[in-house]
């Protein structure tokens with residue numbers, strides 16, 4: 001049943017020949033096939049998803065595609081970060097070939113960031129590249145990872161170390177799919193919404209402050225609005241810089257220098273990504289007060305917002321030397337410099353190196369913070 005579904009075609013990523021829309025709506029999944037028909041010549045769809053999403057939304061997606069006349073080949077793999085591997089991409093490619101997927105056919109990635117990254121990488125490599133449509137099903141994927149054309153897998157040496165730029169033909173976000181998302185995953189996505197709002201500027205930030213309670217309760221309209229605002233923000237940032245050459249995309253790493261260091265030092269999977277990013281935003285906010293003169297009111301404002309989104313401060317700590325080593329080995333670090341995105345005010349940011357002595361000083365303060373215990 002189409003319960004008054006609406007789609008908003010006004011969000012577009014401008015990337016030369018690779019421009020694409022980001023449709024954000026609610027209860028739109030049953031229109032996926034019709035939407036793809038209007039856009040593509042494909043006869044077959046490889047519907048790639050993980051086993052969790054397959055059980056929840058796989059059939060509805062399959063039916064929507066089949067009803068529009070597509071031959072649907074459903075491929076699924078185990079949920080979780082460990083699926084971002086060469087082995088799994090290899091298996092997917094063999095399956096695409098076995099099913100006879102051709103050059104004009106399309107890969108539909110139905111799932112969170114893991115599915116988007118793995119299925120996207122497979123679509124980028126199969127027959128040297130076939131069309132890809134992202135149908136993100138986590139908050140993180142709808143507000144961030146499905147937009148921007150980055151795909152990839154993990155290597156033993158670190159996360160996301162191999163991959164390809166593969167702009168999708170369409171990002172199709174139905175916020176009703178988020179209803180089944182567990183609370184931890186919900187909060188993880190909220191950290192990226194907070195990041196977008198702070199970097200975007202006063203308008204988005206004050207909206208989010210007003211919307212925080214409703215977002216925690218997952219009020220359908222507010223959720224759709226949050227996804228739309230975040231998606232529009234990301235689309236604006238990546239437009240014209242699909243291949244990350246200009247440096248404007250760096251702002252998307254707000255909170256991530258320290259966040260990634262926590263994830264790596266704790267051991268991947270121990271601290272959820274969003275929780276680590278939220279802690280990274282707190283750290284970067286304090287650092288910005290010191291290094292670029294952000295005022296204390298703005299610093300507190302960010303921390304209060306995170307609290308209200310259920311992203312309270314971490315109470316576990318790790319040794320400063322381990323965190324520094326993790327930051328230096330980050331793939332975004334250059335020549336061992338410690339680089340941070342620092343926000344002076346809503347919407348005003350810079351990405352710059354910060355000298356090790358200052359970072360260590362802040363890390364030591366962080367380690368001694370009230371209520372914390374070292375691991």
Ligand SMILES: NC(=O)c1ccc[n+]([C@@H]2O[C@H](COP(=O)([O-])OP(=O)(O)OC[C@H]3O[C@@H](n4cnc5c(N)ncnc54)[C@H](O)[C@@H]3O)[C@@H](O)[C@H]2O)c1
Nearest residue numbers: 052053079112113114115137138140141145150177180181
């Ligand atoms: N390509 C990019 O630009 C980019 C950007 C940010 C993050 N990422 C990547 O994204 C990944 C994280 O993405 P994620 O947080 O979406 O993780 P995920 O894809 O692992 O999804 C999290 C969990 O939620 C489940 N799930 C997904 N949709 C669901 C739904 N609607 N209902 C119930 N459960 C559902 C999944 O099965 C999984 O267990 C990381 O690998 C990260 O590197 C990529």
